[in-house]
Amino acid sequence: MSKKTRSMSQAKKTANFFSYLVLIVLSVIWLVPIVWVILTSFRAETGTYTPYFFPKGYTLDNYKKLFTDTNQFYFAKWFANTFIVAVCSCLISTFYVLATSYVMSRLRFKMRKPLMNVALILGMFPGFMSMIAVYYILKGIGLTQSLVALVLVYSGGAGLGFYVAKGFFDTVPKAIDEAAWIDGATKWQVFTKLTIPLSKSIIVYTVLTSFMGPWLDYIFVSVIMGDNYDKYTVALGLFKMLEREFITQWFTRYAAGSVLVSIPIAALFICMQKYYVEGATGGAVKG
Amino acid sequence: MNKNSKIKSENVFKFIGRAFKEGDILTKLSFFIMGLSNLVRGQIIKGLIFLSMELGFIFYMVMAGVAGLSGLQNLGTKTQEQVVLSEPPYMKIVPGDNSMLMLLYGVVALFIIVAFFIAWKANVKAAFEAQKIKEKGGKLPSFIDDIKAHFDAKLHKSLLFFPMTGVLLFTVLPLVFMILIAFTNFDNAHQPPGNLFTWVGLANFKTVLFSGQTISKTFWPVFGWTIVWAIFATGLNYIFGMLLAMLINRKGVKFKGLWRTIFVLSIAVPQFVSLLIMKNMLADKGPINGMLESAGLISSYIPFLTQTMWARVTVLVVNLWIGVPYTMLITTGVLMNIPEDIYESAKIDGASPIAMFVKITLPYVLFVTGPYLIQQFIGNINNFNVIFLLSGGGPSSLDYYQAGKTDLLVTWLYKLTVNRKDYSFAATIGILVFVLSAVVSLIAYRRTSAYKSEEDFQ
Numbered sequence: 125m126s127k128k129t130r131s132m133s134q135a136k137k138t139a140n141f142f143s144y145l146v147l148i149v150l151s152v153i154w155l156v157p158i159v160w161v162i163l164t165s166f167r168a169e170t171g172t173y174t175p176y177f178f179p180k181g182y183t184l185d186n187y188k189k190l191f192t193d194t195n196q197f198y199f200a201k202w203f204a205n206t207f208i209v210a211v212c213s214c215l216i217s218t219f220y221v222l223a224t225s226y227v228m229s230r231l232r233f234k235m236r237k238p239l240m241n242v243a244l245i246l247g248m249f250p251g252f253m254s255m256i257a258v259y260y261i262l263k264g265i266g267l268t269q270s271l272v273a274l275v276l277v278y279s280g281g282a283g284l285g286f287y288v289a290k291g292f293f294d295t296v297p298k299a300i301d302e303a304a305w306i307d308g309a310t311k312w313q314v315f316t317k318l319t320i321p322l323s324k325s326i327i328v329y330t331v332l333t334s335f336m337g338p339w340l341d342y343i344f345v346s347v348i349m350g351d352n353y354d355k356y357t358v359a360l361g362l363f364k365m366l367e368r369e370f371i372t373q374w375f376t377r378y379a380a381g382s383v384l385v386s387i388p389i390a391a392l393f394i395c396m397q398k399y400y401v402e403g404a405t406g407g408a409v410k411g
Numbered sequence: 412m413n414k415n416s417k418i419k420s421e422n423v424f425k426f427i428g429r430a431f432k433e434g435d436i437l438t439k440l441s442f443f444i445m446g447l448s449n450l451v452r453g454q455i456i457k458g459l460i461f462l463s464m465e466l467g468f469i470f471y472m473v474m475a476g477v478a479g480l481s482g483l484q485n486l487g488t489k490t491q492e493q494v495v496l497s498e499p500p501y502m503k504i505v506p507g508d509n510s511m512l513m514l515l516y517g518v519v520a521l522f523i524i525v526a527f528f529i530a531w532k533a534n535v536k537a538a539f540e541a542q543k544i545k546e547k548g549g550k551l552p553s554f555i556d557d558i559k560a561h562f563d564a565k566l567h568k569s570l571l572f573f574p575m576t577g578v579l580l581f582t583v584l585p586l587v588f589m590i591l592i593a594f595t596n597f598d599n600a601h602q603p604p605g606n607l608f609t610w611v612g613l614a615n616f617k618t619v620l621f622s623g624q625t626i627s628k629t630f631w632p633v634f635g636w637t638i639v640w641a642i643f644a645t646g647l648n649y650i651f652g653m654l655l656a657m658l659i660n661r662k663g664v665k666f667k668g669l670w671r672t673i674f675v676l677s678i679a680v681p682q683f684v685s686l687l688i689m690k691n692m693l694a695d696k697g698p699i700n701g702m703l704e705s706a707g708l709i710s711s712y713i714p715f716l717t718q719t720m721w722a723r724v725t726v727l728v729v730n731l732w733i734g735v736p737y738t739m740l741i742t743t744g745v746l747m748n749i750p751e752d753i754y755e756s757a758k759i760d761g762a763s764p765i766a767m768f769v770k771i772t773l774p775y776v777l778f779v780t781g782p783y784l785i786q787q788f789i790g791n792i793n794n795f796n797v798i799f800l801l802s803g804g805g806p807s808s809l810d811y812y813q814a815g816k817t818d819l820l821v822t823w824l825y826k827l828t829v830n831r832k833d834y835s836f837a838a839t840i841g842i843l844v845f846v847l848s849a850v851v852s853l854i855a856y857r858r859t860s861a862y863k864s865e866e867d868f869q
Contacts, residue, residue: 136663140664154732157685157732173691176701177702220577226570248848252828281581281582283575311562312562382684385681386680389681393679397675
C-alpha cells in the first residue's frame with residue numbers, strides 16, 4: 125500500500141516537473157519578442173536588426189532622440205494627438221454604446237429586432253471596404269487631415285458595437301426597472317439613476333476599449349492624414365518609421381516608441397481581461 | 412403594468428391608408444402641407460417643425476436633390492477636356508462631370524428622401540393623433556409634454572437618435588456607396604475627374620469569378636488560401652489554447668496568475684508593435700536566422716517570409732503566438748466549470764487521459780464556446796493585421812494580380828484600394844467576403860445549441 129502511494133506521488137512529481145518544464149519553455153517563447161523589443165530600445169548600435177540577441181552596448185539615447193529629434197517626426201506631438209482623439213472618441217462612443225445597448229436590451233419597440241439584425245449584417249462587411257468612401261465623405265465636408273475627422277471615424281459607427289454591453293444589461297434583473305416604473309419613475313430616470321450606477325463594470329469596459337482604439341489603428345488614420353506628419357497618431361507614426369527611407373536611422377527609436385505606447389495599453393488590457401472574457405462568451409463563462 | 416407591451420403591429424402603408432380614410436379635412440391636408448393639422452389644432456411648435464422640414468426638403472430637392480438623382484442614371488457624360496488657348500497659359504482644363512461625386516450626391520439624395528419619408532409618416536401620425544384626441548374631447552399634449560415623452564415612453568427614439576445618425580453617416584452611407592461601386596467600372600483606368608465611369612451591371616462579378624483573366628486566376632487561389640488559413644488558424648488556436656489552459660489549471664501547478672499574465676502579455680502589446688517586431692526577427696538576415704547560423708544549425712538562411720510554403724507556415728505559427736492566449740483566457744473559466752465528479756467516475760471506469768479529453772472536456776467546452784468559435788472563424792477570414800503586418804501578403808507572385816501568396820481576400824482588397832485604386836474590384840471582393848461570412852455564420856448558428864432565445868436569460 126505504502127509502495128503504491130509512493131509511486132503515485134513519484135508519478136505526480138514527474139508530471140508536475142514536465143508541466144513546469146513545458147510552461148517555462150512556452151513562457152520563454154512568448155516573452156522573447158517582447159524582451160527583444162525592450163532590449164532593442166536600449167541598444168547603442170544603430171541600424172535595423174543585429175544577428176545577435178543581446179546588444180553590445182546600452183543607452184537611453186533612443187528615448188531622448190525620440191522626443192528631441194523633431195525634424196521629420198514629432199513623437200511628443202503624436203502622443204498628444206492620439207491622447208486627444210482617444211479621449212474625445214471615447215466619450216462619444218461610450219455614450220453611443222451605452223445608449224444603444226440599453227435601448228436594445230430594455231425597451232421594446234417595433235423596430236427593435238429589425239435594427240438588431242441590420243447591425244449584425246452590417247458587421248459582416250469587411251471594414252476596409254468602405255474606407256475609401258468614408259474618406260471621400262470627409263473630404264466632401266472639408267474635414268480630411270484633421271483630428272476632428274479621426275474622432276468622427278472612430279466614434280461614428282460605435283453604436284453598432286452594442287452586443288457586449290447589451291449582454292450585460294440583459295443580466296440585470298428587469299424587476300428592478302419595473303418596480304421603479306410603478307413608483308412613477310420615467311424611463312430616462314431609470315436609465316440614468318438605476319441602470320448606469322449598477323453597470324460600473326460594463327462602463328469601464330466600454331470606456332477602456334474605445335479609449336484603446338485610436339492607439340491601435342494605423343489604417344484609417346493613414347488614409348485620412350496622408351502625408352500630414354503633424355496630425356499623425358502614434359500607431360501610424362511608428363509604422364512610418366519602418367519605411368525604407370527611415371528604418372536604418374529610426375529602428376531603435378521605433379522600439380523605444382513602441383515600449384512607451386505598449387506600457388499603458390498593456391496595463392489597461394491586463395486590468396480589463398476579466399471583462400473581455402465575459403464579453404466574448406456572452407456571459408456564459410463565470411470564471 | 413408593463414409600459415412596453417403596447418406594440419402596434421399595423422404596417423406603415425396600411426396605417427397611412429387608414430389615416431387618409433378616417434382623417435378629417437385637416438388631417439388629409441396634412442398629407443400635402445406637413446404640420447397643418449397640428450398648427451391649426453394648437454400644437455404650434457410641433458406644426459412649425461414639420462412645416463420647416465417640408466420646406467427644407469423642397470428647397471434641397473430643387474437646389475441639389477433632383478440633379479443628384481438624375482446624375483445616378485448614367486454617372487456623367489461630359490469628360491474633362493484640355494483646351495488650347497492662344498495666350499498664356501496656353502492650356503486650360505475644362506472640368507467635365509465627376510462620376511464619383513455624382514454617385515455620392517445621388518446616394519445622399521436617396522438617403523435624404525428616405526429620411527423625409529420617415530418624417531412625413533411621423534407627420535401623418537401626429538396629424539391623425541391630434542384629430543383623434545380632439546374628437547374624444549381630450550387636451551392635446553403641449554410641446555413641453557412632447558419633450559417629456561421623449562424621456563419616457565419614447566426614450567428609445569431619443570437615445571437612438573445620435574448613435575443611429577453616426578452609423579448612417581459613417582457606416583451605412585459609405586457601405587451603400589461602395590456596394591454600388593461594385594456595379595460600376597470605377598477602376599484604375601476610369602479615375603475621375605480625368606475619366607468617367609459608368610454602370611456595368613454584374614460584369615465585375617463575372618470578371619472576378621469566371622473570366623479566366625489574371626484577376627479571377629488570383630481570386631480563386633486567394634479565396635482557397637483564405638479558407639485554409641481560417642480553418643487552421645481557428646482550429647490550431649482553439650486546441651492549443653485549450654491545452655494551455657488545462658496545463659495551467661492542473662492541480663500541481665502553482666502561480667497560476669503569473670503564468671496567465673505572461674501569456675496575456677502577448678495580447679496586451681499592440682499588434683502593430685509585436686507583429687512588426689516578429690517580422691524583423693524573422694527577416695532573411697534577422698536575428699533568428701543569425702543565431703541559428705552562428706549556432707551552426709543552418710548553412711544558409713531560412714526563408715521564413717520569402718518562400719510560399721515557409722511563409723504560410725510562419726504566419727500560422729506566429730498567429731498561434733497571438734491567438735493561443737485568447738483561447739486560454741476564454742476557456743479557463745469554462746474548464747473550471749466542468750463538474751469534477753464526471754472525471755472521477757471516468758477515472759474509475761479506467762478512461763485514459765486522452766479519452767477523457769475527447770469525450771468529456773472537448774464536447775463541454777465546444778458546447779459553451781460554440782458561438783465564440785464561429786466569431787473566431789469569421790474574424791480569421793477578415794484577419795487583416797496578422798497578414799498585413801507580418802508578411803504584407805508576400806511573397807509576391809507574378810501569376811497574381813496585385814496579390815501575394817499569403818494574401819487573404821481582405822488584404823488583397825486593401826491593396827487593390829490603396830495601391831491600385833481598383834475600387835470596383837475591391838468592392839466586388841468586399842461583397843463576396845460578406846457573402847462568405849454570412850453563409851458561414853448562418854450555417855453555424857443554426858447548428859449551435861448554445862444559440863438560445865435571448866429572452867431566456869432575462
